[in-house]
Amino acid sequence: MASSRAQARIRHPRHQRRGEARLPAVLATLVAVALYLLLPQNLLLGPRFVLPTLEVFLLVPLLVINPRRMTRQNRASRTLSLVLVAVIAGSNLFALGLLIHDLVSAGVKDGGALLVAALQVWLTNIIVFGLAYWELDRGGPVARTQAPREELPMADFRFSQDENDGAVQEVADGSSISADWIPTLADYLYVSVTNSTAFSPTDTMPLSTRAKLMMSVQAVAALLTSLLVIARAVSILH
Template sequence: MSIPAHSIPVEPRWPSALALLAVFCIVEALPHHVYVIPEWVAYGAVAMVLVPMIAVALQPGNDVWRRLERNSILLFAAIYAANTTAELADMIGIITIHPPETRAVSLLSSSLSIWLVNVLTFSFLYWQIDRGGPYQRALATTQKPDWLFPQMASPEVALPNWQPKYVDYLALAFNTATAFSPTDVLPLSRRAKALMMLESVISLLTLVIVAARAVNVLP
């Protein structure tokens, strides 16, 4: 027996929308950071994600908006994963080819920009990939999880019918970018492990090579 779409509890979209806006406001406020893609592409990507998010919040039973939300987030993540890699390569090129002493502030702000967008991008990926996304998790399908949260391993300490929300995946992405390894959340699937390794590599290169070099040459 299928469950009517309108009766399925919808995960609030405001935490993910707020995280998206907060990160891009911080990135835009950073001085002299390096751009690889044009600014209008960045604004378009943000709008591409926000519009279906708002539509899903207003019309939770609409399958079209849910698919658009998922596809737009995956496209957004692909664009920014490529952009982050290109920016990181550019920063390493500045350090190794050009004298960085005159661009210390640019290096530092760019490294912070790369790190923040890296965390945001992978938090969206984790949120949408795990067990088919928020809608499929709300259905409580038998699909195997990609990550094992502590509440899932010890249900006696969790609220009844607990399911991970976007903030849980944001914390997972933040911890992966800072600890460079799993902390309290364990990856189970191969794609989860691959994504966490990729995020850790980007974060490690950003902090160890770019940010450390920028701090070293600050007057």
């Protein structure tokens, strides 16, 4: 009986798998690019506009393929989207390494600018790992909405909606089984925020080895940034 009710509800789901909107990902990417552009020159990998120009260059064809909703994908577009995230992540981790060097250096005088730069690196860390989780989990944003569940790759993350079907009616109605719910960028950004603040998973659990490794790298980067910023702020105040 419970199974038949679930099947009846899924025919009229609250969540429609129409294809995820492109705009949130574009805005998140542009914010990450802007945060990099505003970093001090000594934290940049090469001339200031080289990497941001490359990132925008990679973003343009992705917008052409899916200007409004993400419903189309081929091997080239999939590769471009993954390379874009990798470039942003690599440049931010490089900036983090230089930032750590400067924060522990006794000869650095402009501590205030470094604290602002640390905040920029930390925010970019949240954005880029949220984008990475979003791009990789269950085959990516296009596959999650366009492919039947039985054809999706194994999940990297288990969300609370994936196990809420047995809860009270108003909660179960929004679950993955009952409503055909699928995670969007906002859900992965939330995972990234909680991992960068709690330094561990909260309500969303990593399942795959790559998800665990990525969350570990993110948590360690966020922890190092936080500890060094606190230490530097204390030294400035004294």
